[in-house]
Amino acid sequence: MxxxxxxxxxxxxxxxxxxxxxxxxxxxxxxxxxxxxxxxxxxxxxxxxxxxxxxxxxxxxxxxxxxxxxxxxxxxxxxxxxxxxxxxxxxxxxxxxxxxxxxxxxxxxxxxxxxxxxxxxxxxxxxxxxxxxxxxxxxxxxxxxxxxxxxxxxxxxxxxxxxxxxxxxxxxxxxxxxxxxxxxxxxxxxxxxxxxxxxxxxxxxxxxxxxxxxxxxxxxxxxxxxxxxxxxxxxxxxxxxxxxxxxxxRAPRKLKIALHQQPLIANTTVDKEVLAVLEQTAKQLESMGHEVVPAEPNINIEQFWHDFIVVVCAHTAFTIDNIEREFGVDHVKNLEPQTYNMALLGRSLSAVDLAHAKHG
The missing domain is CATH 3.90.1300.10 (Amidase signature (AS) domain)
Known part of the structure; x- marks a missing residue:
């Protein structure tokens, strides 16, 4: 071998x-x-x-x-x-x-x-x-x-x-x-x-x-x-x-790299070990000649997660309905709780909700 x-x-x-x-x-x-x-x-x-x-x-x-x-x-x-x-x-x-x-x-x-x-x-x-x-x-x-x-x-x-x-x-x-x-x-x-x-x-x-x-x-x-x-x-x-x-x-040219340290989910504590590794990575990039700049995304985090969940739940409902339609109810009768709940939420949404989430 x-x-x-x-x-x-x-x-x-x-x-x-x-x-x-x-x-x-x-x-x-x-x-x-x-x-x-x-x-x-x-x-x-x-x-x-x-x-x-x-x-x-x-x-x-x-x-x-x-x-x-x-x-x-x-x-x-x-x-x-x-x-x-x-x-x-x-x-x-x-x-x-x-x-x-x-x-x-x-x-x-x-x-x-x-x-x-x-x-x-x-x-x-x-x-x-x-x-x-x-x-x-x-x-x-x-x-x-x-x-x-x-x-x-x-x-x-x-x-x-x-x-x-x-x-x-x-x-x-x-x-x-x-x-x-x-x-x-x-x-x-x-x-x-x-x-x-x-x-x-x-x-x-x-x-x-x-x-x-x-x-x-x-x-x-x-x-x-x-x-x-x-x-x-x-x-x-x-x-x-x-x-x-x-x-x-190719060897990379000098880059300007954003250092994002804040979690995208509110009220989330980031482990100190994770932050230490992130800082170590930033220092390594600087030692390679790159410019590392602390920066946070300029977006409405709450709106972002709302829109993302709307899209995912709508498509989860579609996926399950599509499988049931094509292969029968036996293929979707034993879903895990989080899947069932996401599909339930997806079915409660309107087409307008999905359009708002996509274009918001």
Missing amino acids: FKEYTQYDGLALAALVNSGEVSAKELLDAAVHQANQINPKLNAIVHRFDERAYNAAQAGLPSGVFTGVPYLLKDLSFSFADEPITMGSRSVNIISEKDSEIVKRMKATGVNTFGKTNTPEFGLIITTEPKAHGATHNPFKKGYSSGGSSGGSAAAVASGIVPMAGGGDGGGSIRFPSAWCGTFGLKPSRGRNPMGPNLGEGWEGAVADHVITRSVRDSAAMLDATSGAEIGAPYVIAPPEGTFLQAAM
């Missing part, structure tokens, strides 16, 4: 496959070994299809920047043909009929997907503890949260099961778990990555799918591969000048 597996990021592993030093099967062997050893303690992966991945490695994976790299997908918005998707719910268990567009593009990079990662029900909260699959533990301390809603993916990456995994972010769901697990997480701008074919946008454009990685360059390379509008996209944004990977490899 390839014992040095966890020492490389995705691009480096693909380079080893491309040079013939290791095979895609050997990398998958290493990932499966890591998963078998670590996942029972972490509960990061909730569904596996190892045999399918081995068959893919034997048949020959697509030639791309990540050929042969073992990979996992968050079990929420990534539809992987002929595999179940549960959305972290005890009631939802749907076999995907086709790949979502972003999965098609990810597959084209040559990644070898062998499982799905844990997520809270419908990705609604910032810790990954669904009743359907149980809690995902932080890789650095059992009993502590891995964050959410992409907590399973972050834990799998941080623990060395895979060098990167798919994640999604509507209100911090890539960034929270990345910060809590010590991985790299970027939320792309709305419209950068495709959401279809089942959706044009999620949560009025707040949702974006991408990856959680151990290296910045892996995130950039995957964004190069997946970005761009699909047919029927509700809006198109301009492509970057050059590639994201080229940008990630």
